[in-house]
Amino acid sequence: MTERPDVSADSLNSQNAEIACYCPLGGVMDPLSRRYAMQVICVTGALGPARYGEIEETFGGVSSSTLSTRLDELVEAGYLSREQYAEIPPRVEYDLTEKGDELREKLDPLLEWAEKQETLS
Amino acid sequence: MTERPDVSADSLNSQNAEIACYCPLGGVMDPLSRRYAMQVICVTGALGPARYGEIEETFGGVSSSTLSTRLDELVEAGYLSREQYAEIPPRVEYDLTEKGDELREKLDPLLEWAEKQETLS
DNA sequence: CAGAATCCATTCGGATACTG
């Protein structure tokens, strides 16, 4: 099919070689392997600073507790920043951190592809 | 930071516009939002036809039941094919389907980035 | 508005043991 890089033992140059061991990737991948996590990263990037309600709207019927948890985790992981303004009504804005934006760059193509899959199914 | 596409109401051209609603993406994203799922896609792609044991090795201490479930789901979702040979000892090979390979293309950059994050942390 | 808190059913994922 498309060309497939070989994973021969001596291709240890991490530039070209595929990863030989996926064990340590969990630290990064696990927080992303949760419901809505990747979508939250991308939607936050697309909206720029995004308010809670805006993010919530882009999903159909997510419970606030679930989304809240996800947001907390992504803030914790350093992908999102959370700015709270002492206004009335209160306002909270989430935004991508630099690290989060790097991640979003990798995620966007995936979500676009996912979108395409949905439409043609 | 990096340029951020605007999501104005009239940019309905799905070529340039970001996705406005992430509701329907669950169908594609949910199976991927499970532990090891994305890694399994990529490692299978990297290995070419991959045997169960080979895949298992690339993860540290995954339980067989978990990996088995994940593999089944990805076969079910149409990303992996499963070929069983009536030999002794038995041999089973997993491989990416065409659809799975498309997905892998989107996933590889992500996993490479994840790997980099791990090393510099 | 943006959630935190609580409760709860379901699911997930790991450990272990067993099989063709």
Next chain:
DNA sequence: CAGTATCCGAATGGATTCTG
């Protein structure tokens, strides 16, 4: 080898209620 079967604790995620 490549799983399946079973059990179980932990985590997930939803509904609902409440709050500053």
